Amino acid sequence: MSTTTATTTREITFTAAAREALSEAMAADPRIFVVGEGIGARGGNFNTTTGLYELYGPMRLRDTPIVERGFVGMCTGAAMTGSRPVVDFMFVDFILDAMGELINQVAKMQYMSSGRLKMPMVLRGCIGISGASATHHSGSYYPLFVNIPGFKVVLPSNAYDAKGLLTTALKGDDPVLFLEHKLVLNNKGHVPEESYSIPFGQAAVVREGTQATVVALSSMVKKVSDACDSLAKEGISIELIDPRTVAPLDVDTVLQSVHKTGRLLIVDEAFGPCGVGAEISAQVTARGFDDLDAPIQRLNGVHTPTPYSPPLEAAVVPDVKQIVQAIRDLLAE
């Protein structure tokens, strides 16, 4: 999948890997700058820019007032005139204040200008439910963006992918949502020191199996992997696919897998209605109906605002036990 052969790897966190991609890109391209609240000398609430202010200075690590619409609009104009902005939303829930700028301007700019303007903009922020963050700091929202022509939407699930996918985002000329689940930020993985990029629209087959295909997104990749480990002890063989980007969405890899297994489950913390699982299901049904031995199933987070109290919060998110049960149910069909 990688476009380069790694020679030196070490174990670093997801956050460190993404930061390395950002720093490498900033060193190579003086047009890149970052905006956000507390991303300057402070280094970002999630350490997305720790140490970069000292390297690149205040013009390129720009603290902002709390004006999401304002700085997204500003970055739109900057991208139209030759800069390459990175907007760090901290929590992606805050992006909602900027939706008009994003959907009416950022996503449509290249089209409106018949391709004569480019829109190189990376929009990053933490998604997902964890740690009693409650409902203004727990959203995922990516299905909204997948529905709009003009966005690329990236959901890295591990440190290696974080670096390679962010590098691709920073080198491209399109708006990219780079959405980082809070539960994967501190997960460590082997990451090459060298720069490398992972193309968008290429799913990863995380583990091979024969009896059912499970597509998992973002933080659910790790949970489904744990579920697969547990089922493997009983001799149950599951193929796990991580799309890595949901726009573009690599349905071909899912179809190839379903051709082999005949069964499909999509596990996604984000809401089910009109979600990524619904889209995968529709496409697989349309193109791979004859391969299916059972109805396609989805396991999503509960369709509700996110509650605060830990037992309520836990009731919203699919856990390993529920995933195991969903796979058993699928196999029993």
Next chain:
Amino acid sequence: MSNITALGKEQHLALYRQMLEIRRTEEQLAKSHQAGLIPGACHTYVGEEAIATGVCAHLTHQDAVFSTHRGHGHALAKGVPPREVIAELFGRVTGCSRGRGGSMHLFSPEVGMMGTSGIVGPCILQATGAGYTSKLLNTGNVGVAFFGDGASNNGAFHEGLNLAAIYDLPVIFVCENNMYATEVAFSYATRNTEVAERARSYGMPGVAVDGNDVVAVYEAAAEAVKRARAGHGPTLIEGKTYRTRAHVEGMRDGGYRTQEEIDSWKARDPITTYRARLLEAGLVAEAEVNAVDEAVRVLVEEALEFAKNSPYPDPATVSRYIFSEASA
């Protein structure tokens, strides 16, 4: 009233010509709309030409202009040829947005026209971003936002002006206060109708000028552009003006303003009053302005023929340009 003797004959004729080019192009657009040649909306700038003209006279093609739904005048003053504006409104592939935009999405980045917009407010933020690029890459270019009194009550005004001020960005914010946001009176929509006064809240200069006096606008813009290029930050200019046609072609124009008010502003028409002042002061000869009149008449006539004879875009290209070519 401005001091017209401060400018030379060539400058006067250039300003006059630009205003007339906008007026004649839009009169043609209005007729074309009535004739069914424009499939979509057409918001004219008739009566407000002095503002785009006076500001854009100071800009190069590298300076970036961001505009509104009432943006034909800005595009023309920035250097988009009338034929490309008319063809765009006709939906033709030779239009400045290749038929993907229409009246409210006029793009010509080659001359620094970074778009008119169907949404009120974003141009203010985007011009601020153009200022950010200028400062980041040290280009010396300026960003200019044209917007109406309506946008001055939108959050984008507050956010954009504040960001431009705190980062000392080279931006000129030009509010065309034509007293109505569509059909809602500005005096109804705010307790302080003096937009220029708001600049003080952001720590930048605010200048109010007669927006129907092209030389007054020209002089205010000269100072603002000079200040921006020198690295001294943004300026807010308020031009008080009036739209003499309906909000949009084909829309009923009654119920929110009086005929007396419209007539009083027509008497202050920026083009006819300027022409009269120049002749009265002896700064130009009548034959010279007549020659401009004729040249503009021919230009717009040819532009109309060009647009009429241009092909429509190929439907097979409908999904092109959603993403950059490199990634498509």
